[in-house]
Amino acid sequence: MTIHDDDNRLRAALDACKIQDRDNAGLLDAVLFNAAATPQQRKTRLFLPVFDPAWRMQVAMLACLALLGYWGGNALAPATTATPATQISSSGNTYMNTLIFGANNWKEIIL
Amino acid sequence: MEQRDADHDLMGRVALGDMRAYRELMGKHLNRSVKVAERMLGNRQDAEDVMQEACLKIWVEAPRWQPRAKFSTWLYRIVLNACLDRRRKNGTTTAHMAAAPADEDWADHIADDAPLAEDRLIEAQQAAQVQKALQDLPDRQRAAIVLSYYENMSNQDSADAMGIRLGAFQQLLFRAKQSLKTSLISETSL
Numbered sequence: 001m002t003i004h005d006d007d008n009r010l011r012a013a014l015d016a017c018k019i020q021d022r023d024n025a026g027l028l029d030a031v032l033f034n035a036a037a038t039p040q041q042r043k044t045r046l047f048l049p050v051f052d053p054a055w056r057m058q059v060a061m062l063a064c065l066a067l068l069g070y071w072g073g074n075a076l077a078p079a080t081t082a083t084p085a086t087q088i089s090s091s092g093n094t095y096m097n098t099l100i101f102g103a104n105n106w107k108e109i110i111l
Numbered sequence: 112m113e114q115r116d117a118d119h120d121l122m123g124r125v126a127l128g129d130m131r132a133y134r135e136l137m138g139k140h141l142n143r144s145v146k147v148a149e150r151m152l153g154n155r156q157d158a159e160d161v162m163q164e165a166c167l168k169i170w171v172e173a174p175r176w177q178p179r180a181k182f183s184t185w186l187y188r189i190v191l192n193a194c195l196d197r198r199r200k201n202g203t204t205t206a207h208m209a210a211a212p213a214d215e216d217w218a219d220h221i222a223d224d225a226p227l228a229e230d231r232l233i234e235a236q237q238a239a240q241v242q243k244a245l246q247d248l249p250d251r252q253r254a255a256i257v258l259s260y261y262e263n264m265s266n267q268d269s270a271d272a273m274g275i276r277l278g279a280f281q282q283l284l285f286r287a288k289q290s291l292k293t294s295l296i297s298e299t300s301l
Contacts, residue, residue, distance in 0.1 A: 007288070010288060010291065010292060011260060013237070013241050013295065014241060014245075014256070014260050014261070016234060016237050016238045016241055017238045017241040017242050017245065018238070019146050019149055019150065021142070022155075024141050024142055024145060027141065027145065027159050027162060027163070028134070028137060028138055028141055030159075030163055031137055031141070031162070031163055031166040031167070032130070032133070032134055032137070034163055034166070034167045034170075035130065035133060035166070035167060035170040036130065038167060038170065038171060039171075040126075040128055040170060040171055040173060040174055041171045041172060041174060041175065042174055
């Protein structure tokens with residue numbers, strides 16, 4: 001064998017060392033079989049990654065829901081305070097009346 | 112670029128558990144990757160075992176995959192790491208890849224075609240010498256040669272696949288070539 005003292009000759013020597021092309025159908029079947037028998041590793045992390053866009057999206061959605069809930073609560077508040085709970089509290093349970101929205105109005109209608 | 116996009120699309124579907132996409136993706140890359148493993152490990156059986164491990168890892172990790180680099184680069188990285196693990200586990204293997212058929216097979220081979228027999232025998236001997244020199248290289252140097260010469264990957268892609276910086280890869284490749292040349296010179300002087 002000649003001495004390979006440059007890149008091209010080294011490449012030629014390496015080219016001489018071929019691996020035969022083989023049918024990998026059997027290997028592919030084994031690979032697919034293994035995959036079918038194994039569950040994927042889903043993103044079930046205890047600590048959510050700060051830089052994960054999906055995580056930021058979830059936080060943004062939660063924040064929006066919380067704000068909507070807050071505003072919604074405020075919007076409903078005047079309706080529940082329209083009939084002051086203290087008017088009925090003298091003859092009943094103030095805490096329960098204020099806890100159950102609309103209870104005061106029903107009492108007024110019925111009585 | 113299209114190949115890259117196609118691989119990314121397929122990988123996106125694999126991440127959702129699409130087995131058909133996984134089959135397509137693996138079918139596309141299996142041949143080349145198994146050859147890389149075979150060159151790294153020196154025998155077909157180990158290469159197939161390692162490929163099964165590597166492919167399973169791709170399936171399992173698919174939902175966490177981020178398309179930062181080419182899919183093939185990531186695949187080679189997994190395959191190379193699996194090969195290095197296998198060699199560490201087994202100790203440095205002395206088995207050399209059968210670049211040419213075994214001697215008895217060759218006897219049958221050359222009997223069929225007498226005028227070419229001598230040339231083919233010489234070729235086989237040369238291939239065996241190169242293969243031995245390649246297998247005697249340190250693992251990382253061999254990986255550099257395999258990626259650069261046999262897979263025709265760019266230095267940057269090879270460096271990414273090996274998880275090292277470009278400069279470090281270039282130095283590794285240079286040392287690998289020097290070692291290979293030295294090894295081949297000493298082989299021929301025997």
